[in-house]
Amino acid sequence: MVPVDRERGGQEEDGDGLPLSDEILLLIITRVAGNTADLVRCAATCRRWRRLVSGDADFICLHAPPRTDRSARGLALGFFHHPDKTQPPRFVPLPSASSSSRLPSLKHLVDGEGRRIFHGASSSRVVACRDGRLVVEIRRPTNGGPLTLCVCNPASGEADVLPCLPGGEAYGCALLTVDDLRYCKDKEKAPPRSASSYRVVLVFDHDDDGYTVARYFCSDAGRWGPSARVIGGRIADVKWRRRWPGRRKPPSCTAASSFGRA
Amino acid sequence: MEVDKGKGEAEETRKVAEADRDTVTLKSSDGKLFEVSKEAAARLSTVLAGMIAGGSIDDNGTDLKQIGSEALENVVDYCNKHANSIPSAALISSSISFNTAPFKEPEEWERKFVDRLSHDALFDLVEAANFLGMERLLDVTCHKISEMMKGKSPDQIREVFNIKNDYTKEELEEIRQELAWAFYDD
Numbered sequence: 001m002v003p004v005d006r007e008r009g010g011q012e013e014d015g016d017g018l019p020l021s022d023e024i025l026l027l028i029i030t031r032v033a034g035n036t037a038d039l040v041r042c043a044a045t046c047r048r049w050r051r052l053v054s055g056d057a058d059f060i061c062l063h064a065p066p067r068t069d070r071s072a073r074g075l076a077l078g079f080f081h082h083p084d085k086t087q088p089p090r091f092v093p094l095p096s097a098s099s100s101s102r103l104p105s106l107k108h109l110v111d112g113e114g115r116r117i118f119h120g121a122s123s124s125r126v127v128a129c130r131d132g133r134l135v136v137e138i139r140r141p142t143n144g145g146p147l148t149l150c151v152c153n154p155a156s157g158e159a160d161v162l163p164c165l166p167g168g169e170a171y172g173c174a175l176l177t178v179d180d181l182r183y184c185k186d187k188e189k190a191p192p193r194s195a196s197s198y199r200v201v202l203v204f205d206h207d208d209d210g211y212t213v214a215r216y217f218c219s220d221a222g223r224w225g226p227s228a229r230v231i232g233g234r235i236a237d238v239k240w241r242r243r244w245p246g247r248r249k250p251p252s253c254t255a256a257s258s259f260g261r262a
Numbered sequence: 263m264e265v266d267k268g269k270g271e272a273e274e275t276r277k278v279a280e281a282d283r284d285t286v287t288l289k290s291s292d293g294k295l296f297e298v299s300k301e302a303a304a305r306l307s308t309v310l311a312g313m314i315a316g317g318s319i320d321d322n323g324t325d326l327k328q329i330g331s332e333a334l335e336n337v338v339d340y341c342n343k344h345a346n347s348i349p350s351a352a353l354i355s356s357s358i359s360f361n362t363a364p365f366k367e368p369e370e371w372e373r374k375f376v377d378r379l380s381h382d383a384l385f386d387l388v389e390a391a392n393f394l395g396m397e398r399l400l401d402v403t404c405h406k407i408s409e410m411m412k413g414k415s416p417d418q419i420r421e422v423f424n425i426k427n428d429y430t431k432e433e434l435e436e437i438r439q440e441l442a443w444a445f446y447d448d
Contacts, residue, residue, distance in 0.1 A: 016423075016428070017424060017426055018385075018425055019382070019385050019386075020389070021389065021392075023392065024388050024404070027404045028388075028407045028408045029408075029411075031404055031408030032408045032411050035412065036444070037443070037444040038411065040441050040444035041415060041416050041419065041444055041445070042411060042416075043437075044416040044429075044434070044437045044441075044444075045416045045419045045420055045427075046420070046425050046426065046427060046428050046429065047428050
């Protein structure tokens, strides 16, 4: 065979000995991406292949042939809709949910002692979602009570009711999963213990002293951390009006992300 | 002035002669010459089509320094076979860009064409197809190589492609644990 001059587009330190450029290898790997298990096994072959699969995931997703594996079909089962503020959000299934035996529902979620979490809740709302999990604010008929949040995966049935916080203030909420936390540079903070670890970050205005503070709940520790002051903005100043004219708050319909990772 | 004019005419005559020929001559990196139908080359390779249109085809063999003789022979073979086969409707419509058009399954003769190649010849051919902008041949060769990965464990893939495993034992263990569902072989 005649030796051919090739320009390897890749990084030499992860050379696998295969005489194919990154560009070509990516095209080939994209062809197997119709089956996610095949794609994972490609990535597990060597460092170079992993770099291509993880680094060019957007290209692979866009150009892969249609999915053939059962597990990956129809990741989004549906979304939560909240038309009536006096009722908990209702699940609206998409056609892909028709094959699953049990539809996700907040109604069936139980806490550690087997009690239905949303029983008697007058109007709960989804305040954040990520990777199949929801953060739902549980509201009891008595207004102005403490703030109770539930982190749950309605598809798998996992649910944690977080320790109450003093309520009443406007707040913003985000759910961070292992995917977000692995890039945390802070060595002092404990890394997530397992793939199901999460953190809930709350930012809210402190009415008493006019401060805006942030707190986070760590699932590994099972408790809220101390408050930290946030400088440079207040939750109450967030102008919802820009996107929803005439309203002070966003509409109560919250589309939840996929629930496929049960 | 006279001399210039004469030169221009000669150039003109050469170009006309070139346009009249219905084959083009390609030269591999190791100096071997191959003839291929001009029509097929222009239809199947965007790079050759550009060279033909731009008049940069050399009668004595257009230099393709990046392509070895074995790969170029396969390219020419593919072009000739393609010219002789009745193109299906699917193939005609697949002249849209590779990256946007859905992949059409290889035809029977295309499958046979890549099946007889050794791994090295296949790898050379896929790079040559990419270099020459031959979307269909790139499609077919990539498809063939991807078929060699499907349903295989990482160990089997490494064996097929002769790839060195550069993961540490701990890393492999971690991958296996985190994505256990993808490893049904053990």
